Amino acid sequence: MKGISENMYCSDCGKKVKDGADICFNCGKEIPRGINKYITAENLPEEYKPISMWGYFGYQILFAIPIIGWIILIVYAIGGAPNINVRNFARSYFCFYIIAATLLLIVYLS
Template sequence: MEIKREIWNYLISEENIPEQYKPITMWGYLGYQIVFSIPIIGWIILLVFAFSKDENINIQNSARSYIIFLIMSIVLYFIIL
């Protein structure tokens, strides 16, 4: 049982996770949200992160969810108007 735990701890340690799948801190997400909210430049960065295959999968998913949120906000705005 102890050997399985050691193997498991080795497999899930952060240095064994590929760069593409490493988790992002809460401050990292906050920083990306601030960058994405900058008009024009932030939107370009948002599109690059959302559709780039080389980016961290967590950043990519965060950017995609931000795009969906923007689209939903715009649609809701025009429905209410």
């Protein structure tokens, strides 16, 4: 049974690899993703990095721009976003637009 605190060794030179490192600091060999199980704030893939408050604020303004913003919103919502948090935010914003459009339609028709 492998413990969580077990040391990692480079498959190339055999030296100990720092927890969470992407490369061996001794020989420079890349550590394949998935082998080094220690996820830290530094080695977290770009795809999963959290968005800052101002990041959300910026995306919110972007998605509110008619036509151009809406196209970007749809592209991001269907999976074209560089980050999973941006994708989820785009999906949530898209649902909001659908609800808003439905409510407007109901008000308009009644």
